[in-house]
Amino acid sequence: MSSRTGRYSGYIRPFSYGIDLLIINFLSYYFLPEPLNIFSYHLFISIAWILIAWNVAFYEVFRFTTEFQILGKIVKQYVLFLIFNFAYLGYFYKFSEPSQMIKFISLSLVLVTVEKFSVYYFLRRFRVTFGGNFRRVIIVGNGKQVDQLIHFFNDNPDYGYKLIHVFDTKELKKNNFKSCFEYVTENKIDEIYCSLNSLTNNELNRFVNFTDNNLKKLKLLPDSKNVLSRNLILDYYGYIPIVSLRNIPLDKRTSQIIKRTFDIVFSLFVIIGVLSWLTPVLAIWIKLESKGPVFFKQKRNGLNYEEFYCYKFRSMRLNPIADLEQVQKNDPRITRIGAFMRKTSIDELPQFFNVLLGDMSVVGPRPHMVSHTEMYAKRVDKFMVRHFIKPGITGLAQTNGYRGEVENEKDIINRVKYDIFYLENWSILLDIKIIIMTIANAVRGEEKAY
Template identity: 35%
Template structure:
C-alpha cells in the first residue's frame, strides 16, 4: 500500500513541477509549442521507465527512506538528462532547455520533500501502533521471543507479533507478553479472532506434516502463509522463491538473477568502457611511456584472476613493480615501503591509475565497471578457507571499483578481519544491485575513491 502511495506522490510531484517550471520559464508572454508538449510527455514516460529500471519501488528496499529516495532522484536526473540531450536538436532548444533544467530542479525538491514527509508520517503512525500488520508465527518459543524482541526494538516496524504456535510447549503460556499456544485448534481460533492476516512458519525443515495441517486449517481463510528460513549467524544472500522446472524453490545460495534484468548493466559496462578508453587514451599513452622509461620490462602487467562463476581470465594493469619481483607460484601482497615497487609504480598504485587498462577487460566481457574486486588466484585459495562465503563474490563479474573500495577497503588486507569486512560489503552489493547503485559507486569513486591510505 505504501509503495502505491509513493508512486502516486512521485507522479503528482513530477506533473506539478512541470507546470511550475513552465510558468517560471515561459511566463505569460510566450506559450510552449507543441514540440515542448511532446517532450514533456516523453519526459514523463522516460521517468516512469527509469523508476522501474532503477528498482525505485522494489518491495525489499521501499522501507529504507534514504535508499528509496536516492534511487528516485537518480532515476529522475537520468531521465531528464536523456530528454535534455534529445531535445537539444530541435528548434527553440535554449528556452526548452531552461524549462527542462527548471523542471528537473523543482521536481527533485518536491520529490525529496514529499517522500520524507510521507516516511515521517508512516514512522509516526507505526510508532503509535497504527498501520502495523499483525503476524502469527509457527516456531519454537525461543525463536518467537527473539523475533518479538527484534520487532519491539524497531518502533517503526511494519509488522507486530501477536501470536506464537509451538507444539513442543507443555502448556499454553506467554512469551515476551505474547500468547503462545500448543494446540492447532486454539491457534486457529485466535488467528481468526485477532484478524491476523500474516502467518509465518519459521524453519520448517522437519515440519512437513505440521505445514500440511496448517494449510488445511486455513484453507477457507484469507491468510498469507509464508515460510521463513532460520539461518542464524550466516551471511547469506537474501532468499528468494524462484521457478525451477515448473516448481517453486527457495534459493538459499544461488547465482543472482540474470537475463534481461542484467542487460542494462551489460550495455552500460561496454559503453562506459569504450568511452573511458577513448577519453583516457592520451593519459594512458603518457603513463605507458613513463612506465617503459622508468625500469626494464613490459608496460602492462598481466595476472590470472577469477571471474564470474570462478572462470579464470587474464587481468590487465600498468606494471608497477620491477620485473621478476615475485617468485614463480608465489604472490605477496604489496605493503607499505615495498621495495619491489618502482617510483612511478608507487604513484600509480596510490592513485589507482594502474587499474585503467582493466577497461579493456570490461570491453572484452571479463569484468564489469562496478563489482567485487578480483584477487589473485593464490589469494583466493588462501582466503576461501578462512572467510565465510568468500567465493560467493564470484557469482557475478568482478569490477574495477566496488562498494567495498569506496568504503575504505582498498589495498593490502594484512588481517583476515579486513578481508571478511570486504566480503561483507561485496555480498551487500550483490544482494542490492541496481543500475542506480552502480552510478552511486562510480560517483563516489570519482570523488574519493582514487586515493587511499591503504593502497601502496
C-alpha cells in the first residue's frame, strides 16, 4: 500500500502486534512452569491475544483517541486474556499456583502498556517536531462549534491536523461554493469539516458529491448525535463531536491486515499451483499464433487514483489502439487462443502477480484504462469513490452481470453502485462469496466474456 500524507505508516500496527506477541511469549517462558513451555500453549496465547485484540479493537488507536480510551482497551484486553488463560489451564491442567499466571499476565500487560503509550506519544511528538503524519484540513462554516474546532486544531498540533483555511459560508454562497472546491483541489486538502448549522441540505449534498468525486474526506460538525438519520460514524476531537459520512471497513488496519493476508495466501496458491505450469503452455501457444510478448501490460488507476501496470496474458495481435479502445464482441484483434482465454478469464491470471506486489486485491472494483477512468470520472457521479480501496481481479459488479465492455451509460452507473456497496459493506466472507461466484460464472460461461 502506498503511503499518503496524513496516514500512519503501514508498519506501525504490525510492529505493535509483533512486539506484544514477543512480550507475552517471552514472559510466559520465563515465569510459567515447565509443563506450559510447549509449542501448543505458546500458539494458544498468541492466537487468543490476536482474537481478543480484534474483538476489543485493541490496536484501533487513532490520532484523536484519548489516553483514557487506550487505558479502557488495555483493561478489557487484560481481563479477557486472563479468563482465556485460566480456561485453558482448567481444561488441560491441574494448575495449583494461580499467582504465577496472574503475575505473568499482569507483567505482560504492564510492558505492553509501556510499549503502546511509547508509540502513541512518539507519534504525537513526531508530528510536532518534524511535521510528519499530518492531514491538511479546512473548515466551512460559522458559529461556536466552528470556533471550538479552530482552537482544537491550533492548540493541539500533536494530533496531526494542519488547519489551512476557514471559509465563511456567506462568502462561499455568492459563487455557489466554487472557490472553496477550487481551493481544496489546488492546495491538496485532505479533509473538509462542515458545520451543519451553516449549510442547507442541498448545499451539504454539493459537498458530499464533490468529496466523493475527488477522493476527499468530508466530516461534519453536528448539533447533536441525532442530527442526521443515516448510519454515520461519530468521533470526538476532545469534547467536539465529529461525524463522518462514509463508513469504509477497509479503513481499519485490522481489516486491511486480514484482507492483505488473504490476498497473499490466495495469490501464492494460484501462482504456484496454476501459473507455474500453465504459463509455459500458454506462452508457446501465444507465440505460435502471433508475434509479440506473452504478457500484456497496461496502465490503470488503483488505490488513491495512483497508476500501476496491470498484467494479463496477451489475447490480441499487436495493435496501436490497445490502450485506447475496449475489446468489443467479435473484435478482429483477438487471436484464437485469446478468445479462449477471455471466454474462460484465464487471461486475467497474471494479475495475481499484481496482487502479490500489493497493487491489487483478489476482490475489489475492477480497474479501468487510464483514459477511460478520466472520461468516466467526468461523466459518472461518485465514480472516484471506487479508488478509496484497491482494485480487484474480480468484484461484486462483475458477478452481477457488469463485466467486460461498457456498452452504455447504465452499465458504468450500475458498476459504480455495486462497487460503492462493496467498499461500504466489505467482509472477508463477502470476498469468499464473490470468488466462488466468479469461478462458477467462469465454468458456466458468461455472455459478456469476450
